[in-house]
Amino acid sequence: DTEVTQTPKHLVMGMTNKKSLKCEQHMGHRAMYWYKQKAKKPPELMFVYSYEKLSINESVPSRFSPECPNSSLLNLHLHALQPEDSALYLCASSQDPTGHLEQYFGPGTRLTVT
Amino acid sequence: DQQVKQNSPSLSVQEGRISILNCDYTNSMFDYFLWYKKYPAEGPTFLISISSIKDKNEDGRFTVFLNKSAKHLSLHIVPSQPGDSAVYFCATDKLIFGTGTRLQVFP
DSSP: OOOEEEEOSEEEEOTTOEEEEEEEEOSOOSEEEEEEEOTTSOOEEEEEEETTEEEEEOSOOTTEEEEEEETTEEEEEEESOOGGGOEEEEEEEESSTTSSSOOEEOOOEEEEEO | OOSEEOSOSEEEEETTSOEEEEEEESOTTOOEEEEEEEOTTSOOEEEEEEETTOSEEEETTEEEEEETTTTEEEEEESSOOGGGOEEEEEEETTSOBOOOEEEEEEO
């Protein structure tokens, strides 16, 4: 099974809402990632979890809160977002966090903040 | 400051011919480079990678060339097929993605 799943596929939320994005992989990968991708732009790294511990936070605003409950699951908790946070949020995993090994990406969650 | 650039936003190639996608980077500390392709409504999919100690890596129709002195890499696809039509990103081991090139392969 080389699949990374993400739920939901689409999410519309108001600026006062709290929501969560979920990501799951069953490949035994020990590194998991959140990226944000705006239209016609490359994916931008947000967070890296290595062996279930947060290892990289790319100066992401605190309204985004990641969580890694176990080695297969990754969540992104959203609170008080701004319209400019509307984007495709991609989750990925890899065997290790060195960056030398390929990442497996989920299909993404398309987020719209109204 | 974009450390990894793909200067051609789009490329159109006839089926059966060679597609050449280019990527330039500024940081000589990058150790590893990867290419991904992305179809609409899907996440990026890994294609091929190259270590900075090599200058070429080949996998089937895909070959990546690395010129460290020029801080330049390229992806060659030959022969190109209509199913190769997608957006291609180069990426580094520091998890920085290039700006992307949209490849269209027409019959």
